[in-house]
Amino acid sequence: MSDTLIGNGTVVTLNADNQLIEQGAVLVRDGRIAAIGLDSMLRQQYPEVDYTNAGGGLIMPGFLCTHTHFYSAFARGMAIPGEPPRNFLEILERLWWRLDKLLTLEDIRASAEVYMADAIRHGTTCIVDHHASPNAVDGSLDVIADAVEQAGIRACLAYEVSDRDGPAIIRAGMRENERFIRALRTERKQQAEAGLLAASYGLHASFTLSPATLEQCAAAGASLGVGFHIHVAEDSLDENDSMAHYGMRVADRLAENNILGTRSIAAHCVHVNSGEIGRLAETQTSSVHNPRSNMNNAVGRAPVEKMLDGGMHVGLGNDGFSMNMLQEMKAAYLLHKFALSDPQAMPADLVMKMAFSDNAHIIQQVFSPFCAGFPAVGTLQVGAAADIVLLDYVPPTPMNGANFPWHLIFGIDGHHVNSTMVAGRWLMRNRQLLALDEARIHARARELSYALWKRM
Ligand SMILES: [Zn+2]
Numbered sequence: 001m002s003d004t005l006i007g008n009g010t011v012v013t014l015n016a017d018n019q020l021i022e023q024g025a026v027l028v029r030d031g032r033i034a035a036i037g038l039d040s041m042l043r044q045q046y047p048e049v050d051y052t053n054a055g056g057g058l059i060m061p062g063f064l065c066t067h068t069h070f071y072s073a074f075a076r077g078m079a080i081p082g083e084p085p086r087n088f089l090e091i092l093e094r095l096w097w098r099l100d101k102l103l104t105l106e107d108i109r110a111s112a113e114v115y116m117a118d119a120i121r122h123g124t125t126c127i128v129d130h131h132a133s134p135n136a137v138d139g140s141l142d143v144i145a146d147a148v149e150q151a152g153i154r155a156c157l158a159y160e161v162s163d164r165d166g167p168a169i170i171r172a173g174m175r176e177n178e179r180f181i182r183a184l185r186t187e188r189k190q191q192a193e194a195g196l197l198a199a200s201y202g203l204h205a206s207f208t209l210s211p212a213t214l215e216q217c218a219a220a221g222a223s224l225g226v227g228f229h230i231h232v233a234e235d236s237l238d239e240n241d242s243m244a245h246y247g248m249r250v251a252d253r254l255a256e257n258n259i260l261g262t263r264s265i266a267a268h269c270v271h272v273n274s275g276e277i278g279r280l281a282e283t284q285t286s287s288v289h290n291p292r293s294n295m296n297n298a299v300g301r302a303p304v305e306k307m308l309d310g311g312m313h314v315g316l317g318n319d320g321f322s323m324n325m326l327q328e329m330k331a332a333y334l335l336h337k338f339a340l341s342d343p344q345a346m347p348a349d350l351v352m353k354m355a356f357s358d359n360a361h362i363i364q365q366v367f368s369p370f371c372a373g374f375p376a377v378g379t380l381q382v383g384a385a386a387d388i389v390l391l392d393y394v395p396p397t398p399m400n401g402a403n404f405p406w407h408l409i410f411g412i413d414g415h416h417v418n419s420t421m422v423a424g425r426w427l428m429r430n431r432q433l434l435a436l437d438e439a440r441i442h443a444r445a446r447e448l449s450y451a452l453w454k455r456m
Pocket of ligand 1: 130231267319
């Protein structure tokens with residue numbers, strides 16, 4: 001990994017002042033940003049360093065995604081047998097819980113590779129995944145970790161423990177989380193300490209977790225020094241189940257069972273009430289908003305602004321949709337205005353805060369148990385990770401730090417990304433993937449997904 005000076009572009013720092021540097025440059029050294037400023041000055045200061053020309057476009061931090069499912073790649077274009085699902089539970093039962101049971105380790109590898117190529121192509125440099133494959137549990141996280149390592153991006157992995165497939169698979173899920181988390185401190189220590197790989201303890205959702213399972217997982221997660229990654233109140237059925245069986249709402253149940261905390265991720269939180277937002281905020285639990293998924297499953301609108309006002313960090317995930325996080329940002333921007341009939345709802349700067357600074361906060365929390373000096377992500381400043389994307393976007397109207405979020409929503413999209421760097425290493429240059437063979441990945445995935453559709 002050699003030093004490089006990336007210049008001749010507008011540097012989008014996304015620092016505290018949201019500063020843009022026109023005709024700016026960024027010096028990359030040892031996987032981090034070593035200097036940032038005017039192109040002319042840095043070229044004078046570092047004449048010996050290799051120069052990368054950004055071609056007058058944008059030089060910005062890589063996009064982040066804090067909730068996804070790599071295993072879902074084979075669902076694209078798949079016909080669901082039988083009547084179309086009428087509600088969220090039927091979507092799970094007819095689609096996801098049938099698909100995940102059929103996955104083999106080879107399918108899991110191919111699915112993850114599809115996501116890796118998609119991520120690099122769209123400039124997504126750090127991803128938090130949540131995995132399920134009830135009939136191929138043992139070693140599944142290693143298979144994904146190998147795909148992540150080969151791709152060169154950063155990822156945090158978890159296996160979702162659930163009671164839905166019986167005691168043997170509950171135990172297998174717990175074993176897989178534990179084994180993989182320990183591996184990050186032994187065989188995979190180098191990757192983990194480099195801030196490239198991390199793990200959370202995965203749990204499916206309150207309505208598929210018995211009191212005994214929750215208790216055992218809480219104890220295991222605490223002893224391993226990690227947080228939990230769990231779906232919370234994605235649909236009203238999760239709240240109804242918790243009220244009917246335990247006489248309390250989901251976030252309260254999770255708080256009582258020691259699942260919440262600074263390193264824990266409560267994905268979705270579509271149906272949480274103000275009491276639960278208080279619980280989540282006081283335990284410093286983060287949520288992750290997934291607008292495309294919420295609209296697609298017709299589960300409702302998450303009270304994102306109430307969570308943010310309540311002091312929570314709310315990141316942005318894609319829940320298995322494409323790794324083009326600009327699409328997710330646009331969906332977030334539109335969804336709340338439409339649902340609330342309020343054009344002032346969810347302004348672009350709030351969407352940008354979720355996608356960058358709140359996502360970065362969540363990533364910092366899940367990576368830091370494995371990497372003591374985990375660098376800042378989601379920003380370009382001295383000392384931050386050299387996770388950088390180049391976009392060939394030339395604004396047709398004035399662009400500055402204050403209006404940049406609106407350029408992101410209305411003008412910039414994934415197709416503008418031409419180069420992607422993670423930890424100082426180029427993974428794509430001028431739209432050519434350097435570490436992955438995309439044609440081979442897609443051919444293999446087509447073959448395996450066709451076979452899986454037939455089994456289904
Ligand atoms: Zn999910």
